[in-house]
Amino acid sequence: MNMEWTKDKEKKILFKYRFTLTMRVIRVIAATLFFFWLYMLVVSISYHALDLDKKHLFYSRLAMDWTQPNMQDDFGGIESVEITPFLTQKISYPVFKMIGKEPELVGTKQLAKRMIPIYSTNNTEYIKPKTEREYNFYLPEHPKTGNKLNANEDPSVWTKLEKVHEGTVAELSFSTKEYKTPEEMLEFLKPYDLDVLWMPLYTGELKDYEESWHGSGDSLSVEPFGFTGGREARDNYRSTSKYGLEEKFTDENKKLMLKQMKKLLDNESTSYRENFLGLTHLEERYDYLMKEGFQVYGAVVTGPVKELLKLKENEQIQGANLGEMAYWNWVE
Structure with missing residues (x-):
């Protein structure tokens, strides 16, 4: 055809x-x-x-409690959680500071837990740019020699407080000339109408292990690691609670801190602790606290400026730093 x-x-x-x-x-x-x-x-x-998001949220907040003074999450608030096709777990949530009796939004915590732990990230994106470390706490004595140390003093801290209106609340951090137990520090601050938010905790830095430090002459400051209200997690991290930094909860806060440190050491890798959470020398810190107990050497407090100014007259206080200020929101 x-x-x-x-x-x-x-x-x-x-x-x-x-x-x-x-x-x-x-x-x-x-x-x-x-x-x-x-x-x-x-x-x-x-x-x-598997509740991996809840676990990462809990531990990131725990690490923030220990390493970032007066940085707090909105307990029970909304967070963003997702997992990418490449199994990167992305988590974000807002973070606040307590200024007086009210929280003030300061930024967002951004976490990325990747398959290769060394590439995981844990950052805080601040609303206001940070150009220097906000909190400087000075050791009262040299860890290796026992010699007494002083703090770098900034007289302008007290001058600023004297010039602002008394209807203002503010945040202040300071160091003390001697180590104290958390109970002693709370007792030390009881005469002042202030809220205690965080305390720098000595955990063997430069004595049992090397840690980054800065200072000059007879002053010495190490990266802050601190004591605050303890966190507890139950039901595979689905239920969490947090205690206040108050005298009645001090024993419970100590127990919870040691308990959570031990859980991290027993159940999580060094890379997870260090690269994702930013918790360095956790084993050495845990061993030191178990052996030597809890010793603090300062505090972060907030309250009316007239109460903060009273701290100037206390001879045990040194190296004060003034943080954020806000309009009056205190309870008389």
Whole structure:
């Protein structure tokens, strides 16, 4: 049978071929999207079923309690949690400071837990840019020699407080000339109408292990690691609670701190603790606290400026730093 080849026939064959090819491409794309959706569904369900997001949230807040003075999460507040196709777990939540009796939003905690732990990140994005360390706490004596140390004094701290209106509340940090137990520090501050928020805790720095430090002459300051209200987690991190830094909770706060340190040491890798949470020398710190007990050498407090000014007259206080200020929100 003789079939004459025409341009119309050519167009029909090409059209049919293109249509068939297009349909195949669409089916491949649809199948790819379906399997990708199925993959992400399984990943997401598994991620939340294992409560990994809740665990990372709890431990990141715990690490913040210990290493970032007066940085607090909105307890029970809203956080953003997601897992990417490459299994990177992204978590963010707002962070606050207590200025007087009210929390003030200062930024957002941004966490990225990656498959390769050394590439995990844990950052705080501040609303106001930070150009220097806000809190400087000075050791009362040299860890290696026992010689007495002083603090770098900034007289402008007290001058600023004297010039602002008394209807103002503020945040202040300071060091003490002697080590105290947390109970002694709370007793020491009891005569003042102030809230105690955080205390720098000595955990063997430069004595049992090397730690970054700065200072000049007869002053010495190490990276802050502190004591505050303890956190507890139950039901696979689904239920959490936090105590205040108050005298009646001091024993419980100590027990919880040691308990959570031990859980991290027993159940989490060094890379998780250091690269993701930013908790360095945790084993050495835990061993020191178990052996020597809790010794603090300062505090972060907040309250009316007239009460903060009274601290100037206390000879045990040195190296004060003034933090944020706000309009009056105190309870008489």
